[in-house]
Amino acid sequence: MRADDVQNEITKVLVTEEQIQRRLDEIAAQVDADYAGKDLLLVGVLKGAVMVMADFSRALKSRAPVDWMAVSSYGAGTKSSGVVQIRKDLDTDLHDKHVLIVEDIIDSGLTLSWLLENFASRGAASIEVFALLRKPDAAKVEVNCRYVGFDIPNDFVVGYGLDYAEGYRNLRDVAVLAPHVYS
Ligand code: PRP
Numbered sequence: 104m105r106a107d108d109v110q111n112e113i114t115k116v117l118v119t120e121e122q123i124q125r126r127l128d129e130i131a132a133q134v135d136a137d138y139a140g141k142d143l144l145l146v147g148v149l150k151g152a153v154m155v156m157a158d159f160s161r162a163l164k165s166r167a168p169v170d171w172m173a174v175s176s177y178g179a180g181t182k183s184s185g186v187v188q189i190r191k192d193l194d195t196d197l198h199d200k201h202v203l204i205v206e207d208i209i210d211s212g213l214t215l216s217w218l219l220e221n222f223a224s225r226g227a228a229s230i231e232v233f234a235l236l237r238k239p240d241a242a243k244v245e246v247n248c249r250y251v252g253f254d255i256p257n258d259f260v261v262g263y264g265l266d267y268a269e270g271y272r273n274l275r276d277v278a279v280l281a282p283h284v285y286s
Pocket of ligand 1: 176212214
């Protein structure tokens, strides 16, 4: 669905599907160049990163394998709890791999900083992060993110993988959720 289909539930479209696709092409070209000749592994963080991984991995020209990690730091609410749980671990041994973590959003940064620490002990040749969205004003910890799609304001956003109570992940655009939906 597109933002028009849920216009009463959102206050603003922040990033359109077309803007996302253009930015993914730019970042994919950068990643292709940066990882030329290297053994790149893309690691997606479920569930939010499904859309960005599907589009970003196909925008790459290299045949990068994809693995998934499922962690969760949010319940049905809108604020990070800071508690990270592993719900599904990787299937791949990271030893000597050049890992690029693909995330839909860095909000407080707690999930990624926990993941980076967790991955650091697994013997990867390198670990970098690509986040489609980043909220600089919400950061509680600094995360070294090599590739960023868009910096956005500290609003509750949904769409393109991002949910509210599991809804809106299938919205093609990224939009600000209207407060009446969650208050
Ligand atoms: C979201 C998002 C990131 C994390 C970012 O995941 O996909 O993984 O929150 O927030 P942080 O920077 O404050 O840690 P969530 O835990 O909501 O799970 P989901 O991907 O299944 O929606």
